Amino acid sequence: MAGRLEHPGYDEEKLRIVSEQLPCREVQAGALLSLMGQPQQYCYPSLFIYGHRASGKSHVVNTLMKELELPHATVSCVECISAALLFEQVLLAFFGCDAASLLPRSPSLSDFVRIYRQQASQSPAEQTRYIVLEKAELLRDADANLLPALLRLQELVSIFLYSEIVWDKFRPNTGCFEPLLLHFPDYSKGELQQILSKDRHPSYSAEFYSSYVHILLGVFYAVCRDLRELRHLAALNFSKFCEPVAAGKAKETDAHKLWKNIEPHLKKAMQTVYLREVSSLQWEQMEEHDAGALRGLSAHTHVELPYYSKFLLIAAYLASYNPARTDKRFFVKHHGKIKKTNFLKKNEKTSNHLLGPKPFPLDRLLAIFYSVVDSRVAPTASIFSQRDMSVKFVLITCVNICFPLQIPEFKVAVFLFLCRFVLFTSFAL
Numbered sequence: 001m002a003g004r005l006e007h008p009g010y011d012e013e014k015l016r017i018v019s020e021q022l023p024c025r026e027v028q029a030g031a032l033l034s035l036m037g038q039p040q041q042y043c044y045p046s047l048f049i050y051g052h053r054a055s056g057k058s059h060v061v062n063t064l065m066k067e068l069e070l071p072h073a074t075v076s077c078v079e080c081i082s083a084a085l086l087f088e089q090v091l092l093a094f095f096g097c098d099a100a101s102l103l104p105r106s107p108s109l110s111d112f113v114r115i116y117r118q119q120a121s122q123s124p125a126e127q128t129r130y131i132v133l134e135k136a137e138l139l140r141d142a143d144a145n146l147l148p149a150l151l152r153l154q155e156l157v158s159i160f161l162y163s164e165i166v167w168d169k170f171r172p173n174t175g176c177f178e179p180l181l182l183h184f185p186d187y188s189k190g191e192l193q194q195i196l197s198k199d200r201h202p203s204y205s206a207e208f209y210s211s212y213v214h215i216l217l218g219v220f221y222a223v224c225r226d227l228r229e230l231r232h233l234a235a236l237n238f239s240k241f242c243e244p245v246a247a248g249k250a251k252e253t254d255a256h257k258l259w260k261n262i263e264p265h266l267k268k269a270m271q272t273v274y275l276r277e278v279s280s281l282q283w284e285q286m287e288e289h290d291a292g293a294l295r296g297l298s299a300h301t302h303v304e305l306p307y308y309s310k311f312l313l314i315a316a317y318l319a320s321y322n323p324a325r326t327d328k329r330f331f332v333k334h335h336g337k338i339k340k341t342n343f344l345k346k347n348e349k350t351s352n353h354l355l356g357p358k359p360f361p362l363d364r365l366l367a368i369f370y371s372v373v374d375s376r377v378a379p380t381a382s383i384f385s386q387r388d389m390s391v392k393f394v395l396i397t398c399v400n401i402c403f404p405l406q407i408p409e410f411k412v413a414v415f416l417f418l419c420r421f422v423l424f425t426s427f428a429l
Contacts, residue, residue, distance in 0.1 A: 005030055009038030010068055018067045023198065024191040025056045028184055029064060035180065036158075039070065039127040044180050046151045048136075048170070049162035051184030054227040057162040060184075061132055072130040077138040083146055087112040090131055095119040109149050116156055129157045136161035137170060137378055148176035165378055189221055196227075196234055204242065208252040212241050215259060219266045224273045233269060240265045308373070308383055309390060315369040316396050316412040320357035324364065331371035359399045359409040 005015040005026060010033075022029050036043045049057050065072040073093030080086040084107050091112075092100040099119045104111055131150075133139070139147045139161075150159055159179070163170060167181055187195065193213055200209035216234055224230060241262045244250035250257040322330065370377065377383065390396045397413045 005033065007033045007038075009040070014067055014069075018063055021063050021067070022056070022060055023195050024187060025060050025184075028056070028182070029060050031182060032060065032064060035182075036064075036128070039068075041128070043128045043130070043158040045153075046159040046161070046177065046179035047182060048167050048179040049160065049182045049184065050164070050166055051162075052186055053164055054229070055184040055186055056227075057184050058134060061160060061162065065130065065132065070130060071125055071127055072132055074132045074134065077133055077135045083107070083109070083143060091115060091119070094129060095123060109146070113153075113156070120156065130160055131157050132160045132162075134162065137163045137165050140170065140172075144172065147172055151177040151179060169378075186225055187227060189217055192217060192221070192225070192227065192230060196230060199231065199234065201238065201242075204245075205252065208242075208245075209238075211255060211258075212238060212262075215241075215262065216266070220270065220273065223270065229273065233273075237262065237265055237269060308377070309395075311373045312365070312369055312383075312390055313395055313412070314372055315365055316360075316390070316410060318372070319360035319364050319368055320412040324360070327364070327368065331368060357411045357413075359411050362408050362410065365410060 005019045006012075007015065007030075018029065019026060032047075035047060049061065051057055062074065064070070065074070071094065073090045075086055075089045075093075077086075080089060084103065087103060087107055088100045091103065094116075099115060102115050131153075133150075139150075153159060161179065167179070193210070196213045196216075197206065197210045200206050213234060216230070216237070220230060220233060224233075241258060244254070244257055244261050245252055250261075318330075369383075395413060396410050399409050399411055
């Protein structure tokens with residue numbers, strides 16, 4: 001049963017609408033409202049909201065701001081590639097085009113604060129204004145003084161930042177005003193069942209669609225807990241699930257027949273989770289073309305590793321078969337002069353592949369991974385979960401699992417030709 005939001009200063013009908021739009025996130029929405037206080041009160045100066053992807057962070061904040069009609073400026077740090085664009089978006093949302101046009105060509109933070117003060121004095125607000133920064137981890141690549149300065153704007157406006165990484169990975173080295181932290185945990189299996197069941201098809205009963213969601217989660221919950229991806233998979237495969245019912249071959253209560261019909265399609269869809277290699281229309285055409293070839297669990301196409309798992313496997317291979325002293329020469333662009341010598345140790349005259357893989361520490365694996373991957377990657381939980389998945393499927397083995405107090409060391413466990421194949425297919429993408 002969904003909880004009801006209650007807070008003095010806000011209309012009860014609006015709070016009821018907010019509660020209906022935020023299933024399984026009433027606790028986080030209530031905590032956020034408590035920190036914001038009543039509309040005329042000062043909010044906490046800055047709030048850092050963090051959690052994994054698709055855990056409801058932006059949905060909760062945007063719903064509260066929109067339904068409660070709070071003055072706010074939502075800025076995507078992906079779109080605002082410079083501080084000037086960020087300042088312009090904030091002034092545009094609060095005061096209109098005339099205020100944004102007052103910014104100079106290359107505005108500084110002092111220019112933004114000066115113009116904001118002028119406009120705020122001319123148009124005083126009866127409520128607290130909020131700046132909501134999406135994908136706030138990108139601010140780490142901006143000017144060093146931008147984030148600390150934004151966190152000290154408490155006299156002018158409240159700052160909400162939400163990100164997929166924790167604050168310890170986010171905190172500037174120069175120090176800053178510490179925001180209040182609010183964590184959004186992952187949805188549990190029961191919560192995902194409740195949320196996905198709300199998207200039921202109008203032609204079928206709620207119990208029928210709920211049973212379909214239960215089957216879908218039984219297959220995908222172990223490998224995927226992303227609400228957006230699960231919602232996409234539910235919409236993509238529902239037509240296959242209800243085919244026997246539409247054809248009159250089964251009833252809505254015939255769970256066994258429905259499972260036998262949908263099982264091969266769900267197993268095949270599991271191989272492309274997160275990849276989105278084809279569109280929904282292309283997937284349906286491919287399903288029609290390959291319908292005669294599917295036979296339950298025996299229908300097996302080529303197995304594709306997740307994108308970053310390939311690079312983790314490459315990094316593990318390079319760390320196992322290359323000495324640690326060569327990392328600077330191979331992976332650092334400006335490594336300086338290296339003394340050439342023809343002297344080789346006795347064991348180096350033999351090929352490293354004949355001697356077998358050598359153990360390496362976790363920090364070396366990640367350092368090589370960030371060197372060989374194409375783009376800048378944030379150290380999110382997804383990267384570490386793919387590393388754990390590689391260990392689980394014995395692509396990488398942990399050599400000191402019996403000593404939990406030591407730094408974990410690993411060895412690559414796949415054959416040479418497999419690593420070469422992964423290396424070739426990764427750089428051929």
